[in-house]
Amino acid sequence: MGRIIAVANQKGGVGKTTTAINLSASLAAAEIPVLLVDCDPQSNSTSGLGFAKDPDRVSTYHVLMGLASAREAMLRVDPDGLFVIPAHKNLIGANIELVSQERREFRLREGLETVRPEFEFIILDCPPALDLLTLNALVAADSVLIPMQPEYFALEGVSELMDTMERVRQSFNPDLTVEGVVLTMYDERTNLAQQVAGELKKFFGDRLLRTSIPRNVRLAEAPSHGKPVLMYDVHSRGAECYIRLAKEIMSRLPSRQRPTRAEQMMTESQPEPETEALGTTD
Ligand SMILES: Nc1ncnc2c1ncn2[C@@H]1O[C@H](COP(=O)(O)OP(=O)(O)OP(=O)(O)O)[C@@H](O)[C@H]1O
């Protein structure tokens, strides 16, 4: 079963999409099957992976509204093993249209159920709002990855996200956890960044990830070429840090939850037991 991680922070421009794209690509490059779901009407993950705006393309809107399956919406992208469910600005409509519908908070969770066994990770790129789209992502997710810029008011914003997560736990998804907090556009040379990082460490403890993402021009350029940074400039600091982030996230999972595809293939290629007693496989 794929682990579903929502990349969320209602503050705008903190690096959610950059993290969603590049974490997904780094995991896929390590032969781990990943699905990235663009849950934001701004559709930056979609365009950042090279897809032009197209209102007729099957997208997250159709999955949420029950008009198409996740499989019908999935598109294959580079690197191998990475798939994306694209978004279009029509997704704004889902926020309004869903309000009157039954089980409106569960649409994404239910929509992803059929494809979940095929992926080790499903990454959800959330919009900068605590709206019904983000709520659907938090209900679908096992955990939340919170990108934060080391600024003085960063913590104030995140307490609202923590409150929302608590409400989601109480009403819809009791097992929702914090995957981690990742510092983005981090400049370790400034006192301010170091000070704020220290405060965040006190507040979040182990949940503050060791890997932080520096400001790196290649990360900002890559989306205009429609590529994850790893396919644009693999030797850049940005690519290196997102590969490190992917490794750190993998290393924090209990080992039984993270067989790599290579490990799975080795297990699958072991000779079948010859007795019929072990019978039922699916
Ligand atoms: N580490 C980085 N180095 C340099 N530029 C970055 C970095 N991370 C993000 N950016 C740039 O900062 C801007 C905001 O990043 P991004 O779109 O990932 O944030 P976001 O949280 O998804 O924004 P929104 O809330 O609007 O969805 C983009 O132009 C992006 O290219």
Ligand SMILES: [Mg+2]
């Ligand atoms: Mg974004």
